[in-house]
Amino acid sequence: MASKRNGDGDLAVAGAAEFYTPKKHWASRLAPYASEWAGFLATMPVAAGAHWWMTSEPAAMPWASAGLTLLGTGVTALTWYCARARAVIVRRFATATAGITAAWTTAATIAGPWETPLLQLYAFGGAGVALSWSIFKALKRGGDFEAGGDNLWEKVKLAGVKTGPLEVEPNKVSGTLQLPRGELDVGDVQKRADKIASYLGLRKGAVRIIEDPEDASQAQMTVVPRDVLKDPADWPGASHPGGSIADPLVFGVYEDTELLRLWLPGDPKTSRNATHLQINGMNGSGKSAGFKQLATEILTRRDVALIVLDPSKGDQTVGFLQGSRAHLVTDVGACKKLLKALPGVITNRASQLGRWGYDQWVPEAFTKHRMPYLVVWVEEATKLLKSVEKFDVIAQEARSAGISLVLSQQKSTFRQMSTDVRSQLGAVLCFGVKDPEDAGYSLSDETLDAGAAPHRWKNRWPGCCYLEAPGVEEARYPTPARTYRATDEALAADIAACAEHAPDLPEDTAEALGLPQRASDTADDQEGGTVVPMRSTTPTRHTDPDVDPLEALDSLQEADVDDDPDDPEAGLASLPDETETDLDEVDPDAEIPEVPDTAAQIALPQPRPSLARARANVENWATRQPGVFGPKDVPTDLHGRDRSWVSRMLSALAEEGVIVRADDPGTYRARPARGHAA
Template identity: 40%
Template sequence: MARNSTGRRVRHTDLLDNGLVADYTGPGLLPGQSTGGGVGAYLLSRAMPHLPPWLAAAGIGITGGLGSLKWEESAAAGVGLTLASVALTGATWWMGKSTTAQRRLHSAITVASASAWTTAACLAGPTAGPLPDLYLIGAPALALSWNIRMILRRNDAPGESGDKGLLEKVGLARAQIGQAKVEPNRVTAPLAVEAGEQTNDDVSTALGRIASALDLPTSAVRYQPDPDSSRRGDLVIVPEDMLAEAAYWQGPSNLGGSIADPLVIGRYDDGSPMFLWLPGDPEQGRNGTHVLVAGMSGSGKGESALNLQTEILSRRDVLLWLSDPKMFQDFRPLLPGIDWAAEGGTPTEVMVEAIQAVIPARTRWLGQHNYRQWVPAAAQVQNDPKHSCRADGRACGCTGMPYLVAWMEEAASTLRNLGDDAFTGIAQEARSAGVSLIVSLQRPSYDQMSTSTRASLPSVIALGCDPRDESFSLPDRVLDAGAHPGAWGNRRPGYCYLVTPGIDEARYASPGRTWGFGPNAVSLMEVLANWAQRNGATADPITAGAASSVAGNAYTGRPTPDGTPAGHAARDEDDLDDADYGPLVDPEDEGIDPEADLPEPEQGDDSPIFGQESGHKPTPEEAQRLLDRALAEFEHEGRMVVGPKDFTDWCDKHNLSRSWVSKRLKKAAEEGRLEATNTTGRWRIVPTLLAA
């Protein structure tokens, strides 16, 4: 017995009364099962549903016999018993007006016959005249009639009970229901609608009315169409919401395991765990996946992200790169275990450019080592000759390549800055490189991200949203099956639907809930981050090299416990003083005596700089030194993506026009010091050693 959303107790027998479950014997028992053992227990369990009419027949005989001892030949008792019989029969007819005419008439005849015989037995004695014969013939006949009715209600044309059943009420009168499978808190019934008249779409449309008839929330009733039929499927009813009580994160599910093992991020409404796989599995025929995390503000998107991130950091063969314009408000305890963490704006631009450079480098390495896709063996030292990059076929001994997860938190901000197709190329190409992209935002609509990017994110964790946004989060087939995230909004944080390769598609429309992260979780997350810092994977030379070739000092790898970078070493600040760039003095300030008096003002010193095309025109040699100096400082600061607006201070300091900067940037791009990005007017700095 369970409670629905209104607090009313919902029993499995309620489903039986509505014609959905046949031969139900108790919670958690399948038809034909019993709680006892042996043939006797089995026969008793089968006979028990049919005993009430016979017990009532025996009770009537006993009542007539006992009543005769008190009221035999009593005129007053005769009047009272007659009036009681008429009243009881009339009440039965009146109370049966809400049922079918057949049930109403059957009930009234049964009550009238039983009360008439009881009255006669009490007044004349149960053995007087024809009363014994009437009892011995009539009582079994009436009991059997109710047994037959019960059998016909359960075993007649499926979908039609004695009162024409639930399905008639919701417009599916001719639908046929097969043998239901009854599990604890779950009933699954095969359903087939009328051939040529209805389709699975009609069942999907009726789900709300079915939930209303059962007095259950809409999300408790789902329909999974048969992919091989347009009129058959499984109707699933979960009467109890086992997600109402929050369950809190108790730590990672598989500390030290592989990222190829399932990630556990919560539980379904029947209590089973929610699994998510990121890498593919060639043996299982499962591809790697990218993930969209979508939900309105207050729907629990941050905690859902924590569930997934803590699972990722607990694995030994994966790197996590995180971009978060909210300055890691939710994820700061995990920062020590994250290989690369970038705030919004330019740092995220640099990360996106680095990911685009890393993908072909990783794909090339995997291909050279005979991996069609990333598998856990790729993260190990390559001692297997089958995965050797050597031409002679001997083991190459190359350093392994960990899996890479690129997480874009609050991605709407990044998409506004970089364009709605910023992740399109990454999403389309990254899976074959052993890279999963995770995009988290509130509203994944077409005006936020391109349709190509959305189509390349096959997995989704869909939390509560505005009902009008459901189609942006979930595929139509999942919504048709009964998924309804708009019913939650932000009133049930953590409630979600999970659509991902590797789980049964019948689960797609089953609601789940991610683990909650209470105040006590912070210290446990810090412990996990420290474990990842000491035991987690470090970037392989291919990934680190490709990232550094784009990001320069912006990427140093996860710091080790002693504070030094785990990846490539950061450049020393004195490197800026080499002969390529000259001393740390502006060219126009060379030879100035700091003790000398300032010169007198000259004409034009007070002329405005901005908005004017005129200004100080340095010599070509001086211009080259100024630009090289500026790019070197940007590179040292990790600002690897720049545009004219980043040179505002330089224009102001050196009395240079904006048009001069734009021309010099184009010239630097021609010389290989800069490369164009996907965003108009933005350039990526090529690190000095590569540009040279």
């Protein structure tokens, strides 16, 4: 193979390309050998001319002889020196050729090239040298692409693989591989991708192999010699200021310099589905920076509203959105409430879209009916999802109602995110993770098999990511990308420049979610623009002032999706005597902790408490237990549901820090009381 580095010291894309460039015509097949024969033929007239010149000036002959001898020795020495980086055989061969040519030219200049034995030496010796160069090249290069390719495949123990025509782009060479049928499969080649990179003198991960979905004996090989991700590109500004959310969100570049693009709404014309997005990555892998850029892209569009639920970090991550039209909710309870209110909003929006004749949200829904697309971004999603029933159903319905959910969390193990929820999300953005197992919770097997390895980055390469999403070519899924390097000030300035385009939330949506129509209408924001906690927003309006919105939603949910279909007692009133027995376990003398409104209801036997009341009852009971307890210990009539529900509830309470986990799995204890002395 040709030199691995070009004159600038860069890894040579051209080198890789040169190795592979197919030579189909006889002229191009012979071209590599032309130089030695041209040199052979040129030597005779040069020597004859020099001889004629020297003999016409006899006085100069002694000087010319000495000069030519010195020049020949110098050229030979220079050849030896310049070829020091080449293989020993090449160096010797080149030096010998220079020496022989210089000696013959000097002798021929003095005596005349047609004199015996100079003419014979030229005819046989010169032709012999030229021929041996051609043989040497032919053996080394094979004379055409395929033999060179065979050499590569043999070296990496994949003999029989053939490389098809290659497409050479800046920093990328790609082409089809034909595998020997029945002998090798794509997995064999994928396993050796790093060996191929090593043979080509490239970094690990520079070679990726993707299976051809139509033919298992073929694969697509992509070689990306230079790692452009090492140095992230600077934020170039919002990609479509004042544009539609139907335009892609652009938030970085792939290693082959393509833009990193994400589409959230569907597109009936191209059959692209609307999607939710799952974002994973370990601490410091660049999730927050990615969020800021995507949020900026969203907030600079004219037909989309953004709601951000960030129960953990608050100002740290979303602070730069102060004063923007993003609705920011940072209170845990308020975040949960909002998520639980989503089904109502989904139903409402879906039926509106249906009435207007749309199967899904399209930009026209905004231009004609002022219904913006809605993005609900949930940071630290695991904490919130656990307490939202049937989240998979919410996710499933949300897409057709023009709502995309973005769930961001460090990792999505099956414990943290059910397969049902996962299957509804549709798109994954995976930043650096701790180990291959974590990568497996985010990316598909196909992407991982094709060489995606986010665990190699960990958090040492913040912003590096893989994206699997509708609208992105599947062959691109294993291609690494990096988000832009951006400052909060630059992003905030872009958002501010488009503030006039940002739409309000429709009145009914705002009302149902307990949000103002305009984020900047909140008292907090007017006071100087802090993150807006949900509790500071205007209360939801309802037609019946006596019905608590959450209770109403709970009843609706229960009517729709009873969480305990197998429970024979589902929907039946609990027997009062059982209630008394159970309530014996609740310390009647203990002071009732602060559970707004609902605490007073605990002692009263209820037919089957609403979901909200059941949660409050269980929480109240659990925080008052003197010892270790598990789901089976929680009195049924406090909640009226099956044990798996109680188990999920206790786990959620432990996540929220209301109770703590005990030593044995599935057991808990009340949080030790603090500050009694005070």
